[in-house]
Amino acid sequence: MTTPNISRRGDLIQESPIRKLAPMALDAVKRGISIHHLNIGQPDIPTPIEFWDAVKCNMNTVLAYGPSIGIPALRESICVYYSRSGISIEPDHVMITTGGSEAVIFSMMATCDPGDEIICFEPFYANYNGFATLSDVKLVPITSSAENGFHLPPSEEITSRITDRTKAILICNPNNPTGTILTDAEIAELADIVSRFNIYLLADEVYRDFAFDGREHSSILEYPEIAERAVVMDSISKRFSSCGARLGNIVTRNKSLMTAFVKFGQARLCPPTLSQYGATEMYRSMTDEYFSSIVSKYQNRRDILMEELHGIDGIFFLKPEGAFYATIKIPVENTDHFAAWMLTDFSVDGWTTMVAPAEGFYATPGLGLDEIRIAYVLEENRMRSALEILKAGLQEYRASR
Amino acid sequence: MTTPNISRRGDLIQESPIRKLAPMALDAVKRGISIHHLNIGQPDIPTPIEFWDAVKCNMNTVLAYGPSIGIPALRESICVYYSRSGISIEPDHVMITTGGSEAVIFSMMATCDPGDEIICFEPFYANYNGFATLSDVKLVPITSSAENGFHLPPSEEITSRITDRTKAILICNPNNPTGTILTDAEIAELADIVSRFNIYLLADEVYRDFAFDGREHSSILEYPEIAERAVVMDSISKRFSSCGARLGNIVTRNKSLMTAFVKFGQARLCPPTLSQYGATEMYRSMTDEYFSSIVSKYQNRRDILMEELHGIDGIFFLKPEGAFYATIKIPVENTDHFAAWMLTDFSVDGWTTMVAPAEGFYATPGLGLDEIRIAYVLEENRMRSALEILKAGLQEYRASR
Numbered sequence: 096m097t098t099p100n101i102s103r104r105g106d107l108i109q110e111s112p113i114r115k116l117a118p119m120a121l122d123a124v125k126r127g128i129s130i131h132h133l134n135i136g137q138p139d140i141p142t143p144i145e146f147w148d149a150v151k152c153n154m155n156t157v158l159a160y161g162p163s164i165g166i167p168a169l170r171e172s173i174c175v176y177y178s179r180s181g182i183s184i185e186p187d188h189v190m191i192t193t194g195g196s197e198a199v200i201f202s203m204m205a206t207c208d209p210g211d212e213i214i215c216f217e218p219f220y221a222n223y224n225g226f227a228t229l230s231d232v233k234l235v236p237i238t239s240s241a242e243n244g245f246h247l248p249p250s251e252e253i254t255s256r257i258t259d260r261t262k263a264i265l266i267c268n269p270n271n272p273t274g275t276i277l278t279d280a281e282i283a284e285l286a287d288i289v290s291r292f293n294i295y296l297l298a299d300e301v302y303r304d305f306a307f308d309g310r311e312h313s314s315i316l317e318y319p320e321i322a323e324r325a326v327v328m329d330s331i332s333k334r335f336s337s338c339g340a341r342l343g344n345i346v347t348r349n350k351s352l353m354t355a356f357v358k359f360g361q362a363r364l365c366p367p368t369l370s371q372y373g374a375t376e377m378y379r380s381m382t383d384e385y386f387s388s389i390v391s392k393y394q395n396r397r398d399i400l401m402e403e404l405h406g407i408d409g410i411f412f413l414k415p416e417g418a419f420y421a422t423i424k425i426p427v428e429n430t431d432h433f434a435a436w437m438l439t440d441f442s443v444d445g446w447t448t449m450v451a452p453a454e455g456f457y458a459t460p461g462l463g464l465d466e467i468r469i470a471y472v473l474e475e476n477r478m479r480s481a482l483e484i485l486k487a488g489l490q491e492y493r494a495s496r
Numbered sequence: 497m498t499t500p501n502i503s504r505r506g507d508l509i510q511e512s513p514i515r516k517l518a519p520m521a522l523d524a525v526k527r528g529i530s531i532h533h534l535n536i537g538q539p540d541i542p543t544p545i546e547f548w549d550a551v552k553c554n555m556n557t558v559l560a561y562g563p564s565i566g567i568p569a570l571r572e573s574i575c576v577y578y579s580r581s582g583i584s585i586e587p588d589h590v591m592i593t594t595g596g597s598e599a600v601i602f603s604m605m606a607t608c609d610p611g612d613e614i615i616c617f618e619p620f621y622a623n624y625n626g627f628a629t630l631s632d633v634k635l636v637p638i639t640s641s642a643e644n645g646f647h648l649p650p651s652e653e654i655t656s657r658i659t660d661r662t663k664a665i666l667i668c669n670p671n672n673p674t675g676t677i678l679t680d681a682e683i684a685e686l687a688d689i690v691s692r693f694n695i696y697l698l699a700d701e702v703y704r705d706f707a708f709d710g711r712e713h714s715s716i717l718e719y720p721e722i723a724e725r726a727v728v729m730d731s732i733s734k735r736f737s738s739c740g741a742r743l744g745n746i747v748t749r750n751k752s753l754m755t756a757f758v759k760f761g762q763a764r765l766c767p768p769t770l771s772q773y774g775a776t777e778m779y780r781s782m783t784d785e786y787f788s789s790i791v792s793k794y795q796n797r798r799d800i801l802m803e804e805l806h807g808i809d810g811i812f813f814l815k816p817e818g819a820f821y822a823t824i825k826i827p828v829e830n831t832d833h834f835a836a837w838m839l840t841d842f843s844v845d846g847w848t849t850m851v852a853p854a855e856g857f858y859a860t861p862g863l864g865l866d867e868i869r870i871a872y873v874l875e876e877n878r879m880r881s882a883l884e885i886l887k888a889g890l891q892e893y894r895a896s897r
Contacts, residue, residue, distance in 0.1 A: 098724040098750065099663065099694050105606040105756030114564055114762045135561070142559040150551060150770070158543040158740040160536070163515055193594055193742065196764040205506040209610045209632050225763030231610050231632060262500065293500050323499040339559040339769025341594065341742075349499065355506030361515045362626030363597040367768045368740025369551070 108228040112455030119438040128442050131481030134449040136470045140336040145380045146373035153372045163360035165191025166371045172378035182316045190356045193366045195301050195330030195343035202326050203230045205355040206295045207262045215265040218456035236458035245273040247281045263295035269302040272468040273422045274415020279313050286318045301330045302418035307394040322348045335377045340370035393419045396471040403482035421469050430467045441488045448484045509629040513856030520839040529843050532882030535850040537871045541737040546781045547774035554773045564761035566592025567772045573779035583717045591757045594767045596702050596731030596744035603727050604631045606756040607696045608663045616666040619857035637859035646674040648682045664696035670703040673869040674823045675816020680714050687719045702731045703819035708795040723749045736778045741771035794820045797872040804883035822870050831868045842889045849886045
């Protein structure tokens with residue numbers, strides 16, 4: 096029987112490097128192996144009780160559609176949250192999305208038509224590749240170097256890549272997968288570039304709370320000269336350990352963009368209703384203590400990661416400045432193969448460690464082949480065990496080559 | 497300050513005819529007016545207790561990501577649900593989506609590249625227009641006539657619109673907004689066409705349970721000769737009165753398509769976790785009695801609608817065969833204006849009635865201008881009040897022209 100081809104975008108869309116090894120992990124579990132998950136940014140911290148209390152208060156009724164732009168109470172509480180960082184926005188500048196994922200895809204689609212280009216700095220959050228394929232946007236990658244702490248390259252290197260199809264520059268700050276936080280001067284430089292070339296600046300600030308060693312995160316919303324060009328994509332997934340709620344938001348002061356976002360949102364009707372009630376109460380009840388305890392927990396985990404990595408031969412890594420990821424060069428030819436091997440061929444006392452191969456975090460073919468991303472989202476003892484197993488695995492893998 | 501243009505798709509995407517009057521409704525409420533909502537398919541029936549019980553059992557922990565394809569228990573329970581209609585599918589044929597909306601957009605994107613065409617029969621669910629804009633797919637509408645009960649036009653009229661860019665035929669069965677249910681013979685005819693022309697058949701079967709007067713709904717999954725061509729889009733929103741859960745699913749036996757769907761799904765990580773637990777328990781606990789009580793309730797509401805409409809001069813309507821919508825021709829020039837006027841200028845004892853103008857349910861410009869869609873989702877007394885007010889409004893509106 097002849098069957099029609101699937102679409103090119105269906106064929107070409109990248110498998111998530113974070114999720115593509117999932118079937119092998121499932122097989123390992125079936126064989127009785129337990130897995131330390133350093134491959135995915137799934138925090139182990141309980142979702143705050145305020146979320147569950149709000150869910151309880153909204154049960155046993157009709158679970159109804161909400162407004163396409165999101166419920167007013169949540170949009171208001173998000174404004175209060177931003178005001179803690181000195182950022183003044185109105186509820187009309189906020190649209191609730193189904194996860195940060197939808198915030199990114201809507202931002203790409205509202206700024207770009209098929210074939211248009213967005214400049215981004217690799218390594219970047221791998222799923223930008225997928226969103227770009229879905230929206231038929233061409234990501235133009237500029238490689239940021241580990242030697243430079245994964246900070247921005249010189250201005251000319253950025254501007255030289257701008258064409259008449261370039262509609263935006265996309266940053267992830269703090270960065271997933273490197274943990275780098277852009278400085279004020281870097282944001283100011285980007286603000287200057289997007290103004291001069293009349294393009295948008297899109298910032299994924301999902302990890303904005305996670306800044307270590309006393310650093311302050313600068314938001315693109317703090318630069319009034321790009322008020323009309325700035326689009327922030329955000330999420331409660333990591334902030335409140337609520338990945339399964341699928342709730343994020345867009346912030347922009349640009350009315351035309353917001354009108355487009357709302358029309359996109361009308362097509363998919365609304366974001367999840369219960370999650371919005373839960374998120375509203377979490378935003379309302381959050382305290383400085385909540386955030387500082389979370390940040391110090393992750394900073395401590397980062398320090399443990401650094402300690403453990405120092406004991407491994409032949410690897411190269413930097414000290415992450417924020418978020419909860421590190422991109423690490425390891426002495427193997429292909430980390431795709433190594434990460435799979437850890438699941439299929441290696442274990443210590445019934446345990447193995449899962450990491451994300453970094454190739455998918457690049458848009459330039461061939462880059463990242465000898466790198467992995469580690470998400471340090473487990474508590475101290477599990478982190479140490481996971482890294483010991485990774486170290487032992489790496490030794491055995493290299494010996495077997 | 498110069499600001500960059502937004503994208504054409506951001507500019508051109510249609511406002512939802514179901515939701516675009518929402519700001520006027522909000523204003524009316526602020527003025528103290530209460531609204532009967534016949535504009536949106538938001539059932540008033542409580543979400544089953546099994547949903548809430550499952551949510552309770554999964555509270556007070558980490559609200560974590562689930563698998564991109566959906567949790568296994570839900571995919572299994574959906575297979576059991578389909579088996580009640582004599583349809584045999586495996587969990588591997590089922591992917592959970594974020595609402596039926598995502599099921600439609602993924603189906604468009606996996607079968608079509610930008611510029612490709614999908615044939616559909618207008619009037620159709622308005623948001624197909626939005627999804628087509630987002631995925632840069634061209635909808636090729638064939639107008640179905642009220643005289644023909646909104647059933648399919650002759651075969652040649654369909655095949656004459658197939659070009660080398662046509663990748664699929666899209667149906668909504670039972671139909672939103674007309675309530676028409678395609679016969680076995682019609683589905684067989686479509687199966688024959690998609691086989692002859694080597695294209696896909698996409699069926700939105702969200703209302704598959706809602707068939708009146710003893711009718712049986714035929715699914716495209718029941719035609720083995722198109723096993724590789726058939727994609728069903730489904731949702732729990734109406735089946736279990738759970739619109740705010742944002743949970744739907746795709747069913748296809750085509751492995752290449754499923755691989756593409758899963759990769760699309762990996763990009764957005766996963767559908768809402770709590771909703772999946774709730775849906776699993778609803779599917780597991782559903783009984784024939786549940787479905788028959790729901791169907792008889794909506795059939796009764798349809799009968800009330802028919803009764804009330806018969807008392808209104810100059811309108812034209814058909815008796816819907818299923819779903820819970822009716823498309824009605826009314827004696828005004830522009831139902832957009834009339835529907836807005838009902839919110840801004842008319843009320844009876846502090847109440848008004850909101851309907852959806854039908855123009856947005858067509859892809860051909862100029863069609864549907866004198867039609868409205870009514871969702872009969874309110875209980876008997878409210879239905880009658882709502883329709884009395886609509887009737888009075890129509891009289892006054894016409895008198896004032």
